[in-house]
Amino acid sequence: MARKLTFRQAVNEALRQEMRRDPTVILLGEDIAGGKGSPGEQDAWGGDMGITKGLIGEFGERRVIDTPISESAFIGAAVGAATSGLRPVAELMFVDFMGVCFDQIFNQAAKFRYMFGGKAKTPVVIRTQMGAGYRAAAQHSQCLYPLFTHIPGLKCVVPSGAYDCKGLLTQAIRDDDPVIFFEHKLLYDVAEDVPEEQYTIPFGEANVVREGNDVTIVALARMVSFAKTAAETLAKEGIDCEVIDPRTTSPLDLDTILESVRRTGRLVVVDEAHPRCNMAADIAAQVAEQAFGALRAPPRMVTAPHTPVPFSPSLEDLFVPSPEKIATAVREARAYKA
Amino acid sequence: MQINRTELLEAYRKMRTIRVFEERVHEEFATGQMPGFVHLYAGEEASAVGVCLNLSDDDKICSTHRGHGHCIAKGCDVPGMMLELYGRRDGLCGGKGGSMHIADLSKGMMGANAIVGGGPPLACGAALAAKTLGTGKVAVTFTGDGGSNQGTTFESMNFASVLKLPVVFVFENNGYAETTGSSWSVACGDIVNRAPAFAMPGVMVDGHDFFAVHEAASEAIARARAGEGPTLIEVKVDRYFGHHEGDSEKYRAPGEVAKLRAEKDCLKRFRKRVTEAGLLQAGELDAIDRDVGALIDRSVKAALAAPMPTAADLMTDVYISY
Amino acid sequence: MNPSIRAVTVPKWGMAMSEGKVTRWLVAEGAAVGPGVEIVDVESTKIASAIEAPVVGVLRRRVATEGATLPVGGLLGVIADASVADADLDAFVAGFKVEAVAADDGAGAPAPTYVEVGGNRLRYLAMGDGGIPVVLIHGFGGDLENWLFNQPALAASRRAIALDLPGHGGSSKAVGAGDVATLAAAVAGLLVALDVGKAHLVGHSLGGAVAARVAIDHPEAAAALSLIASAGLGPEIDGAYLQEFIAAGRRRELGAALGKLFADPALVTGDMINNVLKSKRLDGATEALTAIAVGSFPGGRQAWVMRDRLAGLTIPVQAIFGAEDRIIPTAHAAGLPSHIIAGAGHMVHMEKAAEVNRLIGGLV
Incomplete structure (x- = not known):
């Protein structure tokens, strides 16, 4: 039965149901219960965003493990445990903290299968929150999925809503490859219809959020709702946009994007990540290479600027792509004359 | 802990295999036919074998860039390793890993590791799995004196201690991190001095003495299996070769290696002790020496004749499904 | 209001439908229509379908233009007898109000x-x-x-x-x-x-x-x-x-x-x-x-x-x-x-x- 769940509740439910189904699933991370070794309540936080609240009550300390602030150790332990019979889901509180544990992800987990000649299986999930808009500034607000997407051996998931979130996270846990699961912190309170039952959404299949014939807008995570807003505005102007949410950046469903661009001839990619070597650049380049003849305007990229995420609200609001910026890019793509 | 005859023969065979393997790789590498670069373990054999003789295939080890000895001690296929060093298709890792990434998870060998300090977090994970699943298995991570100074290592020791994980941290201190002396780079002198800071027992052993290593490891592993948490073992060893093949070794004292080979040889010491005690006959050991020599000879010949991977192999084994 | 004037509106097909797009008119103004006669094609995100005349009469007004998107309940056209005065039709169209139709999570919508x-x-x-x-x-x-x-x-x-x-x-x-x-x-x-x-x-x-x-x-x-x-x-x-x-x-x-x-x-x-x-x-x-x-x-x-x-x-x-x-x-x-x-x-x-x-x- 579908009922409204927030993105936050969808993560929690996906974890809870899969932990019930599969006793080898464990969680580890900083304060994911909260209160370990402290005089007050256990499960005081349920993670810094309350995502894992209540799970220690059902599954106990053996499977919901609060760790010291030692990202290398616990992310690496999750990786090692994944090679040894568990399906760990580690929470890296903010993706910005990858700097203190990246080796265990990109040199270890990502490469085991290849380096070991196809004989390793590393079913680890690293959940992490990302994204600007929380007034959390440069070290707590980045969208670093392009860095992970670059690494062969990792799968990268960037859900845009609660329904996709539950299905993709369930798939991530059941997947036998290492998966980095990016949760945009400004989506946590957004609700959608989510089935009570467990379900999986395959990786590498884009969701066509809105069908249209004039311009293809590809957007990720929080930018999907911005793209939809822009598309609604543009519809009133007679511009019919198709909005595509790739859902996973690795694997990337390029076929759906190409199919759309071959119809519309125009591409706008929206990416909250910094502009250089991000998904917008990657998708625009691949479309230019594979569908050059179909393009009737240069691909447009709507991204954050090449700056750290600023603190001041007035600056941060400028930093994040907006529906207005997306609409402007679409209008320009539509008006382009060679 | 008593070691029976079979185990003694096995220990000698493994140590001898490591020694001959490494000496031969040293020669073969010089011919220019072996790609990449290799870090040889010769001189440190008693450490790997003394520890791993206490482990089953279901116990896990994490190794270092100097990993051939750990692989052999843990039971990896020797001809498969030689194929791998030559980058051959049928190598232990399909020619995709090479010397620094040899692994065989079916033997509990979680990989040589080209990232210094890469192994300790992974070993904690294997130990966490053992503890969570209640298998009674343990994990051992081998780290050098260089890796002992990595943040990952410190984090892992604290993590293991806090969670009482069945893991043993073995530090093989051969005195050099590449060229840098451990007497300078390890602020507390001996690495074992760090154990109390992580609330775990620490023990230092002579790495040329198989029996000393075996006994220390045996106790630490028994503690881990009993749920009493991690132990630190510092094994004082010496390497007979440079950091990697081609290392001029100008940072070493003149005559240092010749002296080591003469005075600190775990194989000679082992042979002397077991024959004098009447535990094994010299003839039995000589027979092993001949077997091992033939095995390595065969392995090199087979590797040189074996096919290389092809373009079809480039794109496989990145993901299980993609 | 003249009871013989009948509105043709955008139907609600399924719980999630909130609007429909007029793709094509199938009959001209002034045509005699009735049940069984398809008068206009409407498309929702779920499916496209032709809408039949709900009553016998004459299609007097095609109110919605082709390509327009209307809410569920929006006025597509008007059917009335030939005798109804144009002024009455204009008044009907001008006075037409879309009844609030429960959206998919609305309280009034039937739910499984x-x-x-x-x-x-x-x-x-x-x-x-x-x-x-x-x-x-x-x-x-x-x-x-x-x-x-x-x-x-x-x-x-x-x-x-x-x-x-x-x-x-x-x-x-x-x-x-x-x-x-x-x-x-x-x-x-x-x-x-x-x-x-x-x-x-x-x-x-x-x-x-x-x-x-x-x-x-x-x-x-x-x-x-x-x-x-x-x-x-x-x-x-x-x-x-x-x-x-x-x-x-x-x-x-x-x-x-x-x-x-x-x-x-x-x-x-x-x-x-x-x-x-x-x-x-x-x-x-x-x-x-x-x-x-x-x-x-x-x-x-x-x-x-x-x-x-x-x-x-x-x-x-x-x-x-x-x-x-x-x-x-x-x-x-x-x-x-x-x-x-x-x-x-x-x-x-x-x-x-x-x-x-x-x-x-x-x-x-």
Whole structure:
């Protein structure tokens, strides 16, 4: 039965149901219960965003493990445990903290299968929150999925809503490859219809959020709702946009994007990540290479600027792509004359 | 802990295999036919074998860039390793890993590791799995004196201690991190001095003495299996070769290696002790020496004749499904 | 207000529909129209369909322009007698207000609910009251939303219940042997649990065989039987389609499979594909469909043909097929009171909803 769940509740439910189904699933991370070794309540936080609240009550300390602030150790332990019979889901509180544990992800987990000649299986999930808009500034607000997407051996998931979130996270846990699961912190309170039952959404299949014939807008995570807003505005102007949410950046469903661009001839990619070597650049380049003849305007990229995420609200609001910026890019793509 | 005859023969065979393997790789590498670069373990054999003789295939080890000895001690296929060093298709890792990434998870060998300090977090994970699943298995991570100074290592020791994980941290201190002396780079002198800071027992052993290593490891592993948490073992060893093949070794004292080979040889010491005690006959050991020599000879010949991977192999084994 | 002026408005097809787009006018202003005459094509994100004139009269005004998007309930056009004055029509159009139509989560919208039958949870959607109740049973891989063009129309004058068969939609995934008898027992249990009494059983495809089996096994539950593109009338079925449907895990593959169900594959929208995928991706759904394919259509043939037993029924029975059905041969309708509808495929009740609704409504 579908009922409204927030993105936050969808993560929690996906974890809870899969932990019930599969006793080898464990969680580890900083304060994911909260209160370990402290005089007050256990499960005081349920993670810094309350995502894992209540799970220690059902599954106990053996499977919901609060760790010291030692990202290398616990992310690496999750990786090692994944090679040894568990399906760990580690929470890296903010993706910005990858700097203190990246080796265990990109040199270890990502490469085991290849380096070991196809004989390793590393079913680890690293959940992490990302994204600007929380007034959390440069070290707590980045969208670093392009860095992970670059690494062969990792799968990268960037859900845009609660329904996709539950299905993709369930798939991530059941997947036998290492998966980095990016949760945009400004989506946590957004609700959608989510089935009570467990379900999986395959990786590498884009969701066509809105069908249209004039311009293809590809957007990720929080930018999907911005793209939809822009598309609604543009519809009133007679511009019919198709909005595509790739859902996973690795694997990337390029076929759906190409199919759309071959119809519309125009591409706008929206990416909250910094502009250089991000998904917008990657998708625009691949479309230019594979569908050059179909393009009737240069691909447009709507991204954050090449700056750290600023603190001041007035600056941060400028930093994040907006529906207005997306609409402007679409209008320009539509008006382009060679 | 008593070691029976079979185990003694096995220990000698493994140590001898490591020694001959490494000496031969040293020669073969010089011919220019072996790609990449290799870090040889010769001189440190008693450490790997003394520890791993206490482990089953279901116990896990994490190794270092100097990993051939750990692989052999843990039971990896020797001809498969030689194929791998030559980058051959049928190598232990399909020619995709090479010397620094040899692994065989079916033997509990979680990989040589080209990232210094890469192994300790992974070993904690294997130990966490053992503890969570209640298998009674343990994990051992081998780290050098260089890796002992990595943040990952410190984090892992604290993590293991806090969670009482069945893991043993073995530090093989051969005195050099590449060229840098451990007497300078390890602020507390001996690495074992760090154990109390992580609330775990620490023990230092002579790495040329198989029996000393075996006994220390045996106790630490028994503690881990009993749920009493991690132990630190510092094994004082010496390497007979440079950091990697081609290392001029100008940072070493003149005559240092010749002296080591003469005075600190775990194989000679082992042979002397077991024959004098009447535990094994010299003839039995000589027979092993001949077997091992033939095995390595065969392995090199087979590797040189074996096919290389092809373009079809480039794109496989990145993901299980993609 | 002149009571002879009648508004033609955007219908609400399914729970999630909030607006419709006018794609094409099919008749000119001034044309005589009436039930059975398609006057305008409207497209929602789910499906495109023609709208028939609700009453006899003259199409006096085409209010909505082609390409315009209107909310559900929005004014498409106006039908009135030729005698009605233009001024009255203008006043009607000017004064027309869209009634607030409950959105998908609105309090007034009918929502599916659940009933426990024999340890399994079955989902159903009930609308309307009175009359001889009609029970709508979807086909293989479908769900109660397949009736979105039929149930509201039928519910205008009777209780209309659409359900999800075991293994489908929001119902439990246990399907036992996956045979028609097992599914029919579940439906019969639901009818008892909901105290439906004697109902007009309407089944599509596999659901037709299930409806017939319920009528045969539980005569007390059946007032009439409408078999739409029905299974159970002969051994042939496109077994390859069943396998293709089961295997289709992705949008593109499923879209290709669903296209085979329609005379006009362009009717398959992204939303329709997504809704089917949502059901198919539930844990246990693929296993349930596989079990049903094995239990009901082993080797790509229909295991249960009840033609002989239908003859023994004393209730009204009709068969309705789309002339271009590519899944079950239209010839299976032979020997039954039957209606073969041109321009429609296997999903005849979606493609030619108004006609099918009239036939269902007219049987008893």
